[in-house]
Amino acid sequence: MVKAVQVKDLWWKYDGSQDWNLKGINLEVEKGEFLAIVGPTGAGKSTFCMCLNGLIPHNFMGTMKGTVVVSGMNTLEKRVADLSEKVGLVFEDPESQFIGMSVEEELVFGPENLGFSKEEIKQRMEQALDIVRMKNYLNKAPYELSGGQKQRVAIASALVTCPEIMVLDEPTSQLDPVGKAEVFSVISELKRNRNVTIILVEHLTEEIVKYADRVILLYGGRIELEGQPKDFFKEVDLLKEKGVFPPQVTELGYLLNKSYGASDGNLPLTIYQAYEEITSTLKKVSSRCQK
Amino acid sequence: MSIRSYLTYVSPESIVGRLSPPTKIFLPVIVSFMALVTINFYLNLFLLLAILVVLFALAKPPSAYVKLFTGAALWMCFVFAIFYLFLSGYKGNVIFQLGPVSIVDTSVYMVTSIILRFLTMTYATVLLLCTTNQKDIVMTVRWLRLPYAFSFMLALAFRCAIMFLEDSTKVQEAQRGRAVEFNKGSLIRRLRKFIALLVPLIVISLKRTQTISNAIESRAFSFSTKKRTFYFTLQVKPVDYVIIGTLFALFALLVASKLTLGVFMGYPI
Numbered sequence: 001m002v003k004a005v006q007v008k009d010l011w012w013k014y015d016g017s018q019d020w021n022l023k024g025i026n027l028e029v030e031k032g033e034f035l036a037i038v039g040p041t042g043a044g045k046s047t048f049c050m051c052l053n054g055l056i057p058h059n060f061m062g063t064m065k066g067t068v069v070v071s072g073m074n075t076l077e078k079r080v081a082d083l084s085e086k087v088g089l090v091f092e093d094p095e096s097q098f099i100g101m102s103v104e105e106e107l108v109f110g111p112e113n114l115g116f117s118k119e120e121i122k123q124r125m126e127q128a129l130d131i132v133r134m135k136n137y138l139n140k141a142p143y144e145l146s147g148g149q150k151q152r153v154a155i156a157s158a159l160v161t162c163p164e165i166m167v168l169d170e171p172t173s174q175l176d177p178v179g180k181a182e183v184f185s186v187i188s189e190l191k192r193n194r195n196v197t198i199i200l201v202e203h204l205t206e207e208i209v210k211y212a213d214r215v216i217l218l219y220g221g222r223i224e225l226e227g228q229p230k231d232f233f234k235e236v237d238l239l240k241e242k243g244v245f246p247p248q249v250t251e252l253g254y255l256l257n258k259s260y261g262a263s264d265g266n267l268p269l270t271i272y273q274a275y276e277e278i279t280s281t282l283k284k285v286s287s288r289c290q291k
Numbered sequence: 292m293s294i295r296s297y298l299t300y301v302s303p304e305s306i307v308g309r310l311s312p313p314t315k316i317f318l319p320v321i322v323s324f325m326a327l328v329t330i331n332f333y334l335n336l337f338l339l340l341a342i343l344v345v346l347f348a349l350a351k352p353p354s355a356y357v358k359l360f361t362g363a364a365l366w367m368c369f370v371f372a373i374f375y376l377f378l379s380g381y382k383g384n385v386i387f388q389l390g391p392v393s394i395v396d397t398s399v400y401m402v403t404s405i406i407l408r409f410l411t412m413t414y415a416t417v418l419l420l421c422t423t424n425q426k427d428i429v430m431t432v433r434w435l436r437l438p439y440a441f442s443f444m445l446a447l448a449f450r451c452a453i454m455f456l457e458d459s460t461k462v463q464e465a466q467r468g469r470a471v472e473f474n475k476g477s478l479i480r481r482l483r484k485f486i487a488l489l490v491p492l493i494v495i496s497l498k499r500t501q502t503i504s505n506a507i508e509s510r511a512f513s514f515s516t517k518k519r520t521f522y523f524t525l526q527v528k529p530v531d532y533v534i535i536g537t538l539f540a541l542f543a544l545l546v547a548s549k550l551t552l553g554v555f556m557g558y559p560i
Binding site: 050053055058059079080081082084085087088089091093095096097098099100101102105108109110111112113114115116117118121122143157158161 | 424425426446447449450453454457498499502503504505506507508509510511512513516518519520521522523
């Protein structure tokens with residue numbers, strides 16, 4: 001079965017850069033999988049995202065080694081325009097990626113470039129707007145929207161071509177808490193009801209643990225750690241050393257475990273797991289005191 | 292109204308507003324060109340009255356537009372009057388004299404002509420701004436069968452202009468928050484202060500250019516593609532063809548008359 005993404009020994013260096021920005025990345029992503037990428041600023045996360053839809057190497061000057069295959073298409077051999085039907089990319093700043101003066105103009109841009117008929121564009125646009133819950137904003141100008149609404153439009157404009165893979169590069173980093181919640185509710189909808197492979201770069205580890213099937217830590221252009229959220233976030237010290245903050249409840253569980261040896265090795269990832277963990281720890285401590 | 296509003300506003304439900312975009316664009320543009328090539332008092336006056344009637348009776352311009360443009364136009368007219376009446380050095384019959392200061396008839400004809408033509412073009416601009424938005428202009432360019440690259444670059448330029456204005460406002464507010472007073476001090480000091488505005492604006496613009504370029508490419512854009520379709524199409528009605536045809540015919544007639552017969556030329560009144 002063809003993997004959604006296959007990256008083999010990927011190296012990339014921008015022209016003028018002293019060091020390699022990506023150093024021997026090996027990664028496979030299954031169809032329908034939700035992969036989260038974490039890492040500090042300058043780790044190569046955005047560079048890696050741009051490798052997935054062919055912007056690197058086609059739009060940037062630099063040196064590339066290795067291969068990136070998305071939905072069976074080698075990014076070196078295909079144009080970005082061809083890959084855009086398979087990979088939708090959402091950038092960090094929603095404002096800067098808008099081309100049109102209304103939500104409608106924004107959404108039709110991609111399908112027009114791909115040569116879809118008017119009826120097909122209309123149908124796809126309605127589907128995309130339905131997913132991001134923006135049907136009533138069709139004639140609004142981008143500057144009339146809130147940050148969260150803008151990013152939802154950006155997600156819809158990527159979804160409108162029905163890509164198999166959605167790459168979201170820090171989609172909530174410039175948003176207020178309400179905007180972040182709006183975007184995560186759309187991401188949640190994509191995971192639950194649409195068969196889309198999602199690759200999300202995000203700093204909010206509390207949100208990652210809710211959705212991700214797998215998490216990778218990118219640091220200095222290398223994958224330093226990889227695993228399912230419950231295993232990945234056990235490495236609290238390593239993550240903090242690399243500039244990534246695990247969910248606060250995980251850290252609390254880690255500290256409790258360190259002090260009282262309370263945990264069975266699994267750290268809590270959500271507030272409910274933390275509640276159970278703390279309750280059981282308190283019971284153990286209390287029974288020890290009684291003895 | 293903000294500058295952004297001027298670029299995007301369209302008068303709600305006016306007779307001119309209901310015309311198709313090409314008509315709404317050709318009407319003020321052709322009237323402006325007619326004013327530009329004519330120096331006949333009656334025709335200049337007719338064109339000004341015509342554009343005023345169309346503007347106020349059929350286009351419902353917002354009062355903010357009219358006030359802003361009228362204020363600026365009257366100030367320019369005052370400058371033209373001073374220059375042509377007292378500083379132009381035209382020769383002619385003296386019609387007023389006070390000591391060394393004299394006004395000749397030729398200067399009066401010239402300044403009247405300039406003011407009438409300038410006002411016509413000013414109100415034509417108001418008409419254009421309050422009845423069309425950037426989408427109308429882009430659609431008209433496509434309707435004229437000009438290359439797609441041209442209409443795309445035009446649309447992007449409008450979008451970037453608005454983003455630039457928004458960034459400029461944000462940077463100004465941020466710098467004012469750090470005690471930069473753009474309106475105080477000598478001219479040199481003021482210019483220096485604008486560096487505090489320009490440097491971040493240039494950096495932001497360069498970053499935005501890169502992101503826009505990536506966003507466009509990521510959505511299958513290519514100038515060379517043959518398979519592009521267009522979701523928006525213009526509905527141009529017969530009445531629009533009649534208006535556009537009449538405007539072009541009148542303009543051609545005016546130019547032909549001017550070139551061959553020399554009519555619609557010259558003063559005195």
